[in-house]
Amino acid sequence: MPGTLAIRNGYVFDPLNEIDGEIKDIFIKDGKIVEDLTGAGLRDAKIIDAHGKTVMPGGVDSHSHVAGAKVNTGRMMCPEDRYKWVTKKSDLTHSGSGNTVPSVYIQGYDYAKMGYTTVFEAAIPPMEARHTHEEMRSTPILDMGGYLVLGNNWFIMRYLKAGDIEKAAAYVAWMMRTHKAYGIKCVNPAGVENWGWGKNVSSLDEPNIHFGITSREVIHGLAEVNEMLGMPMSLHLHANNLGHPGCWEITRDSLDVARDVKVECNMDVEWQKTKIDPERTQSVYLAHAQFNSFGGTSWMDFASGAKGIVDYVNKSDHVVIDNGAVPFGPATVMTGDGPAIHNLYKLTGNKWSNKDIELECGSGILTFNYLKANPVHSVEWAIGLELLLLVNDPWKTILTTDHPNGGPFTKYPQLITWIMSKKAREATLAECHKWAQDRSSLGGIDREMTLYEIAILTRANPARTVGIAHRKGHLGGGANGDVTIYDFDPTKFDVNDYTKVIRGFQNAAYTIKDGGIVAQNGEIISVPHGRTFFSEAHMDDGIEKEMLKDVKEWFKYYTLGFANYPVPDKYLRNPAPVVVNKPLEAIVGR
Amino acid sequence: MSEVILRPNGSIDIMVEAEVINPDILAGKTTSEIEQLIVWQGAKQLPLSEFFDVEGSAGSTAADTKIIVKGDVPRVKHIGHGMKAGEIVIEGSAGMHVGSEMIGGSILVKGNAGSWAGMEMKGGTLHITGNAGDHVGCAYRGSWRGMNGGKILIDGNARSQLGGGMSGGEIHVGGSVENFAGIRMNNGLIVVKGDAIRGVGAQMSGGLFVVSGKIRQLSPGFEYAGTEKNPKVGETVISGEFMKFAGDYAISKTPKGILYASANE
Numbered sequence: 001m002p003g004t005l006a007i008r009n010g011y012v013f014d015p016l017n018e019i020d021g022e023i024k025d026i027f028i029k030d031g032k033i034v035e036d037l038t039g040a041g042l043r044d045a046k047i048i049d050a051h052g053k054t055v056m057p058g059g060v061d062s063h064s065h066v067a068g069a070k071v072n073t074g075r076m077m078c079p080e081d082r083y084k085w086v087t088k089k090s091d092l093t094h095s096g097s098g099n100t101v102p103s104v105y106i107q108g109y110d111y112a113k114m115g116y117t118t119v120f121e122a123a124i125p126p127m128e129a130r131h132t133h134e135e136m137r138s139t140p141i142l143d144m145g146g147y148l149v150l151g152n153n154w155f156i157m158r159y160l161k162a163g164d165i166e167k168a169a170a171y172v173a174w175m176m177r178t179h180k181a182y183g184i185k186c187v188n189p190a191g192v193e194n195w196g197w198g199k200n201v202s203s204l205d206e207p208n209i210h211f212g213i214t215s216r217e218v219i220h221g222l223a224e225v226n227e228m229l230g231m232p233m234s235l236h237l238h239a240n241n242l243g244h245p246g247c248w249e250i251t252r253d254s255l256d257v258a259r260d261v262k263v264e265c266n267m268d269v270e271w272q273k274t275k276i277d278p279e280r281t282q283s284v285y286l287a288h289a290q291f292n293s294f295g296g297t298s299w300m301d302f303a304s305g306a307k308g309i310v311d312y313v314n315k316s317d318h319v320v321i322d323n324g325a326v327p328f329g330p331a332t333v334m335t336g337d338g339p340a341i342h343n344l345y346k347l348t349g350n351k352w353s354n355k356d357i358e359l360e361c362g363s364g365i366l367t368f369n370y371l372k373a374n375p376v377h378s379v380e381w382a383i384g385l386e387l388l389l390l391v392n393d394p395w396k397t398i399l400t401t402d403h404p405n406g407g408p409f410t411k412y413p414q415l416i417t418w419i420m421s422k423k424a425r426e427a428t429l430a431e432c433h434k435w436a437q438d439r440s441s442l443g444g445i446d447r448e449m450t451l452y453e454i455a456i457l458t459r460a461n462p463a464r465t466v467g468i469a470h471r472k473g474h475l476g477g478g479a480n481g482d483v484t485i486y487d488f489d490p491t492k493f494d495v496n497d498y499t500k501v502i503r504g505f506q507n508a509a510y511t512i513k514d515g516g517i518v519a520q521n522g523e524i525i526s527v528p529h530g531r532t533f534f535s536e537a538h539m540d541d542g543i544e545k546e547m548l549k550d551v552k553e554w555f556k557y558y559t560l561g562f563a564n565y566p567v568p569d570k571y572l573r574n575p576a577p578v579v580v581n582k583p584l585e586a587i588v589g590r
Numbered sequence: 591m592s593e594v595i596l597r598p599n600g601s602i603d604i605m606v607e608a609e610v611i612n613p614d615i616l617a618g619k620t621t622s623e624i625e626q627l628i629v630w631q632g633a634k635q636l637p638l639s640e641f642f643d644v645e646g647s648a649g650s651t652a653a654d655t656k657i658i659v660k661g662d663v664p665r666v667k668h669i670g671h672g673m674k675a676g677e678i679v680i681e682g683s684a685g686m687h688v689g690s691e692m693i694g695g696s697i698l699v700k701g702n703a704g705s706w707a708g709m710e711m712k713g714g715t716l717h718i719t720g721n722a723g724d725h726v727g728c729a730y731r732g733s734w735r736g737m738n739g740g741k742i743l744i745d746g747n748a749r750s751q752l753g754g755g756m757s758g759g760e761i762h763v764g765g766s767v768e769n770f771a772g773i774r775m776n777n778g779l780i781v782v783k784g785d786a787i788r789g790v791g792a793q794m795s796g797g798l799f800v801v802s803g804k805i806r807q808l809s810p811g812f813e814y815a816g817t818e819k820n821p822k823v824g825e826t827v828i829s830g831e832f833m834k835f836a837g838d839y840a841i842s843k844t845p846k847g848i849l850y851a852s853a854n855e
Contacts, residue, residue, distance in 0.1 A: 080729070080730050351732075
């Protein structure tokens with residue numbers, strides 16, 4: 001029977017249910033995890049013997065750039081990123097190419113081989129939402145969703161400046177439905193709008209051009225809107241001054257802006273009972289913390305600023321970070337933060353692309369190569385690891401490379417060896433420029449993460465942070481039948497055998513999605529179509545009508561017509577709406 | 591040295607991609623095994639024997655293997671792609687990408703070569719007795735990392751973008767080149783005995799470029815740095831009187847590129 005499976009005798013790591021390496025059977029029926037299979041169900045089930053193997057929930061990546069206009073521009077401007085990385089088609093799989101920015105098919109296959117079943121695209125410019133959905137629907141296997149870039153949106157800035165938080169919320173709700181987006185992304189708040197005039201902002205309290213709004217007001221306003229609607233995930237923040245020496249201070253202060261915002265999820269979903277509360281607790285989720293944790297005051301005295309961020313995160317309960325690590329080697333940096341990329345272009349002279357997204361945001365793309373011999377790059381490598389190792393509570397951290405900014409997601413297994421093995425870190429430190437040792441605290445860190453913690457950083461916590469732990473990131477009854485089996489025996493696991501650890505995490509023994517085997521030992525077995533998650537958010541009808549009048553009035557500034565703005569339903573092959581702030585419960589009018 | 595003779599057995603319609611014509615791949619193989627090696631023609635995979643009659647057998651190692659292609663193969667691409675050792679002689683013209691990414695050994699083309707000959711080459715020798723196409727020893731499209739080692743000799747002319755992004759090795763052209771030879775080169779040596787049209791050394795930040803003939807239009811970012819007689823280029827002395835230029839100042843503020851242009855032309 002398809003979608004019905006019994007995974008026997010594996011060592012199970014399921015952090016949301018506090019299962020830490022117990023030998024346990026996992027049952028899946030009709031694509032969902034069940035407590036038990038009996039009689040006919042068990043007779044029809046496919047049995048997988050996971051004896052001596054590690055069993056985890058399917059991986060969840062809460063921050064990756066895998067679909068949309070800037071990702072595709074990254075592909076187009078880099079033929080050199082493709083011609084040496086070519087994959088032939090097979091009877092089952094599509095051909096493809098690419099190293100740092102693979103084609104959509106290869107992305108789906110490579111994530112699945114690594115044991116990931118769910119990936120979120122971390123930045124959708126609203127005007128490019130159609131393109132993003134086209135790529136998400138063409139990505140095989142993975143369940144996906146994306147965050148809408150709103151931190152420099154004219155309507156948001158106008159409403160927040162006027163103090164009209166309800167209209168801002170109505171706008172966000174309408175935009176989520178219109179573009180089938182999942183959460184709110186805020187990139188260099190107030191700064192990208194200034195970039196349209198060749199400028200930026202460099203502090204939290206600097207009013208920007210025309211709108212006169214500050215970064216502090218945008219962050220607080222969007223965080224408030226987020227909780228007013230009760231969105232699944234919190235605000236995903238890319239703080240100001242990214243990539244500048246000393247930026248850790250503004251990053252810490254930006255996180256503090258959302259401290260007083262009360263977390264309120266208001267999703268119409270069925271919550272499964274897990275030992276640890278599956279609802280998010282954070283009001284701000286810091287993106288690619290590494291790029292925002294630079295110390296020093298210039299490139300001469302550049303150093304890790306991780307300590308300042310880590311100290312803040314350790315004493316705060318309203319923050320989750322993903323690290324955005326640098327695993328060395330080629331990368332393509334791409335972000336909505338146009339001025340940050342221009343700054344990198346001036347430093348490197350590498351190939352650069354820039355785009356202004358009209359009333360909404362901007363973006364920049366640059367080719368990059370992180371070198372161990374480069375002092376700054378080697379410190380960046382150290383920062384990425386410090387951020388994971390020094391934050392005491394693993395439920396506040398998520399492992400990413402901010403693919404493909406720090407490096408491609410296919411380097412996650414390499415990253416895992418560094419956080420699991422001090423010896424692996426020391427071996428790489430010895431190959432790095434001495435700044436990595438001298439200007440970070442990495443060399444003095446003894447912590448070695450366990451498989452349980454790896455399961456938190458790569459599935460349980462990303463799922464909880466983006467509000468999808470009601471169905472993903474754990475193996476309790478009712479959850480999606482997404483399971484990864486790694487060929488590691490935890491009782492004989494040697495963290496210092498890096499090649500084996502890398503190989504094991506690169507090619508899961510089994511990746512199971514909705515109860516079907518999608519990958520086995522590095523080979524794709526089946527290619528189901530994934531879902532697209534989006535937030536079907538609602539706000540008071542009356543306010544929405546007023547808000548839409550404003551939108552239509554300013555649509556004269558857009559280069560496209562209002563009727564062509566929304567993403568039609570047909571762009572989603574397998575839509576999975578999450579109803580947020582159900583109409584009856586609209587806050588206003590209560 | 592054992593010899594493998596590949597004799598073209600008909601005319602080729604869609605171009606064939608034959609990176610298997612490489613001593614590393616042929617080494618240790620019998621005649622019939624060589625015949626069965628797979629090449630691509632368009633979307634089809636076909637055995638090498640579809641296009642070549644194979645005689646002889648390979649040596650036990652690449653270094654002990656010589657491949658002789660008897661005749662013109664302008665529609666066969668990637669001959670000697672990435673080869674590490676051994677020898678290839680093409681008794682006629684070769685198609686595109688001959689010797690691209692080659693690391694060692696030698697290739698002799700007794701005729702013309704298509705574009706991308708010696709692309710991103712790292713070592714070895716590639717000698718073309720006739721003319722070559724565009725992008726000889728150049729970086730692939732989008733990349734700025736061209737050849738970084740080895741030697742390319744062209745007795746005839748080459749077209750545009752010769753040695754683009756070059757960071758090591760040598761290219762000697764007996765005849766003339768067209769546009770943007772040595773674009774973005776940062777190291778290595780290019781000597782052109784004949785003329786160049788324009789853009790010589792554009793955006794170069796290092797390396798040495800000698801043009802013994804005439805440059806029709808010099809790149810604007812070069813600064814005159816005196817006249818020299820019989821300048822020494824590495825080990826060799828180039829005879830004649832040359833004007834020395836430094837550049838290209840159009841991009842870098844402190845470029846280390848040197849361009850010698852004949853003072854007489």
